[in-house]
Amino acid sequence: MSKLVIVGTVAFDAIETPFGKTDKILGGAATYIGLAASQFNVDGAIVSVVGGDFPEDYITMLEHKGMDVSGLQIVSEGKTFFWSGKYHNDMNTRDTLVTELNVLADFNPNVPSEYRDAEVVMLGNLHPMVQLSVIEQMDDAKMIVLDTMNFWMDNALEDLMKVIKKIDVITINDEEARQLSGEYSLVNAARKIMEMGPDYVVIKKGEHGALLFHEDEMFFAPALPLAEVFDPTGAGDTFAGGFSGYLAKTEDYSFKNMKNAIIFGSALASFCVEKFGTERMLSLQKKEVHKRLQQFKSLTQFDIELT
């Protein structure tokens, strides 16, 4: 079975949307990435840290989903990373209410020795130095995928640039791509970012879909238009998990296969937002994914005869 190393937060989230409010529930980038990747029956390992307050049930659940948790450190005297946010009515913007780093403040990632030969590495959003440390522990990675955000561009740009030099794919949103490149046009932004290191640039536009750039090629995957979005939390991580999980499963890094990875990422993300937190991803069945991929096909495929 193909191996996939997943680095990122495992966390508590408290979320408020126009549809309701949650107490501290399971969250974190690595959690969402792992749940999405579990759809592909890959041998995924979560490299992260939690506190003594983190329920064992959650860890058991991740194991049941096929995730190796030997790289999930438990700091029994510490507290788990906590994030709280409130979404505005448009569901596209949110305010962060609370960020408590807790055990994440002193996190030193340790990739289990059996996973250091994994081909695909998914670096979820975290401090660039943590991401760099993971890269340095990998023996033979062929496809390192980086997710990051404007916070690190504002506060740790030099470190972030070191990471960007060493990766193969970067996934960021449109505003972040503009910030990182200084270019307004996403086509020009992607070109500049490719010069910084990665061969592939994925620009996430939320409800407006995602763009994949590679050399002079472009591919676009729409987001599935939904009647209701209940909670966008984790959608970007789920996208990353679907993308990297599919690559790990297929071990095919051609542009053609990257297109499929983007579509899988988009399809899985479209489920994530249907319920609060991880709820929808926990119950998700293969049959449902299959059906949604069909919807993506009929949403985008056309057949013009060019005469």
Next chain:
Amino acid sequence: MSKLVIVGTVAFDAIETPFGKTDKILGGAATYIGLAASQFNVDGAIVSVVGGDFPEDYITMLEHKGMDVSGLQIVSEGKTFFWSGKYHNDMNTRDTLVTELNVLADFNPNVPSEYRDAEVVMLGNLHPMVQLSVIEQMDDAKMIVLDTMNFWMDNALEDLMKVIKKIDVITINDEEARQLSGEYSLVNAARKIMEMGPDYVVIKKGEHGALLFHEDEMFFAPALPLAEVFDPTGAGDTFAGGFSGYLAKTEDYSFKNMKNAIIFGSALASFCVEKFGTERMLSLQKKEVHKRLQQFKSLTQFDIELT
């Protein structure tokens, strides 16, 4: 040859974008629609009005593009409709600086008798009562396409609703769809708008593409990501012209063919924005359109094996 009736403004525009500024140049919804539709060798008739100040050269040009101008009234003592606007740096928003209705204020459209049996009618953005008058002059229209905007929702909603009841396809932008329906989700907005009359709803999202809704079906066409957008003026009308022109040429009103019409509309609109005003559309060659359609294919087509 299939007939297409085109109603809309024929105008002077003065445009300012971050890339430059124009004096009064050729503009107007019917002009852009006609230029786009001329790519399909349909027998198009422009129903509109201009003043005595409108250069004969422009009219000759439209004739050379295959447009019948017997329904283009010339009020020799009047002045042509004039619009002036300035785009912001993001190119997605603009300020209208001047709107002089001039001869448009008393416009009574008159569809030439030889065109009253056309199957496809493209109602460009104009006062709903003018659009209604054109509908009433048609003997046997099978596909009436309406373009409109928030201005008429704000100022002539009752008249607009009468028109919406009688048409087959409406094309509006995302904000206008939300305003017209009172629904934030575009899926729900489209459903409500279909209840108002049209069988097909096209929601234009500018650089984020366009959505087509029909019963329970959805189709999405992206906008081609471009390195530079010089002038968005006329892009929506060009989209409408490509859409209706393709329908007129094929006379196939199935959902499958509507998808192709949307792709053609998007492809032609992607040319329109490359230069100021109508400049790019005037020089556009069939070969270039063909090549761009190939780009749309590679941008959107994928081949996941669903096992």
